[in-house]
Amino acid sequence: MSKKKKIVVKIGSSLLANSDKLTLRYAFMNGLMNDLAHLQKEGHDIILTSSGSVALGLNMIGKRPEDAGILDKQAAAACGQPLLMNAYRQVASEYDMDVAQMLVTVGDMEERRRFLNIKNTMLRLFESDILPIINENDSIATHDLRVGDNDRLSAKVAQMINADLLIILTSVEGLYDRDPSEPGAQFISEIEDVSEHLESTTGISALGSGGMLTKMQAANMAQNAGVETIIADGIIERPISSVLNNERRFTRCLVTGETLSPLKVWLSNRLKVSGTLVVPKAVASAVAEGTCGISRSDIISIQGDFSKGDVLHVYDEEGTEIARGLTNFSSEETMLMARNLDTPVEDVIGYKTKADVIAVENILVLEDNHLLLDAPEDDQKIVAPV
Structure with a gap:
């Protein structure tokens, strides 16, 4: 692999921590950092997305993974993150890596x-040949405010830096057509359309927050962003370069089709719903055809407390998500405009504008390969009927 690449590597808790003792697996960590150091010296820009802080901190608060609640895990993350980073720093220094x-x-x-x-911070670290190690801030993230798993976080990071490759190391060789423990399970070495395999399995390891499903969701997000994904077993010796040199088997998720613009890639890869609009069937069809934005008269209902510039999810009356886009108004302004259709906009919100709630150029129409999010059912705010 001679061409310089930007590579995002994701490591799960089950590879880093012993599931019984909840201690670091230093043999794996040494093999990983040695391999990353060699790749970095070859000129590749690498980001490591690493789990492990919660698993390492559980011992300090006297909890087991199966008994830990959200507050226990937040406290464990606060205890375990310094241990994890100190271990990374010490091992990395053995290979002259910062x-x-x-x-x-x-x-x-x-x-x-x-x-x-x-x-921009990551790109600046690349300039100084420093390895960024990124993790979700589990000590402050609640259930409703979490990315949820580092698989999808790694895909967001890969999208962010326009990575060439996302490598997810796990406890299995890759994707099978069914549970690999079942007789006749077939290994899948190459995937063109990740969305066809999203329901492969829902199994979750004892220490991790995701299973193969979240890995396929991450691969789907990466594929939509033009990033190839590899899912492979996290072996001790040369876990990354052995994959890059095709020395063992793994699952490769190819990049197919045309990649969207950076803005629309960002719009497509959402992890939570911050605000929604529901529009009539006719408007939904026009939006899906890319022929119009969404005006105040198009809105049946809205949900969420959002600000100008936030991403809204657009649903039809049957609850199917059809598009996502940047709003030109806050939730309060949108509500007032939609409830007072007979009053000029400037009289309703206090300033003159001809902007749609979402302009056509700031809308991403969702396709079959995008991960759709269910419409929120709670706290729906109904406005004047169309």
Whole structure:
């Protein structure tokens, strides 16, 4: 592999921590950092997305993974993150490599300005040959505000830096057509359309927060962003370069079709719903055809407390998500405009504008290969009927 590449590597808790003793597996960590150091010296830019802080901190608070609640896990993350980073720093120094810690929340990844700030920080670290190690800030993230798993976080990071490759190391060789423990299970070495395999399995390891399903969701997000994904077993000796040199088998998720613009890729890969609009069937069809934006008279109902510039999810009356787009108005302004259709906009919100709630150029029409999010059922705010 002579061409310089930008590579995102994701490591799960089950590879880093002993499931019984909840201690670091230093043999794996040494093999990993040795391999990454060689790749970095070859000129590749690498980001490591690493789990493990919660698993390592559980011992300190006297809890087992199966008994830990959300507050236990938050406290464990606060205890375990320094242990994890100190171990990475010590092992990396043996291979003349510097590391940096970056902790993020779902808000950092979903809000455009913070998303770009994180990207710029990573690119600056690349300039100094420093390995960024990124993890979700589990000590402050609640259930509703979490990315949810580092598989999808790694896909967001790969999208962020326009990576060439996302490598997800796990406890199995790759994807099978069914549970690999079942007789006759067939290994899948190459995938063209990841969306066809999203329901392969829902199994979850004892220490991790995701199973093969979240890995396929991550691969789907990466594929939509033009990033190839590899899912492979996290072996001790040369876990990354052995894959890059095709020395063992793994599952490769290819990039097919045309990649969207960076803005529309960002719109497509959402991890939570911050605000929604429901529109009539006729409007939904026009939006799906890419012929119009969404005006105040198109809205049946809205949900969420959002600000100008946030991403709204657009649903038809049957609850099917059809599009996502950047709103030109806050939730309060949108509500007022939709409830007062007979009053000029400037009289309703206090300033003159001809903008749609979502402009046509800021809309991403969703296709079959995108991950759709269910419409929220709670706290729906009904406005004037169309």
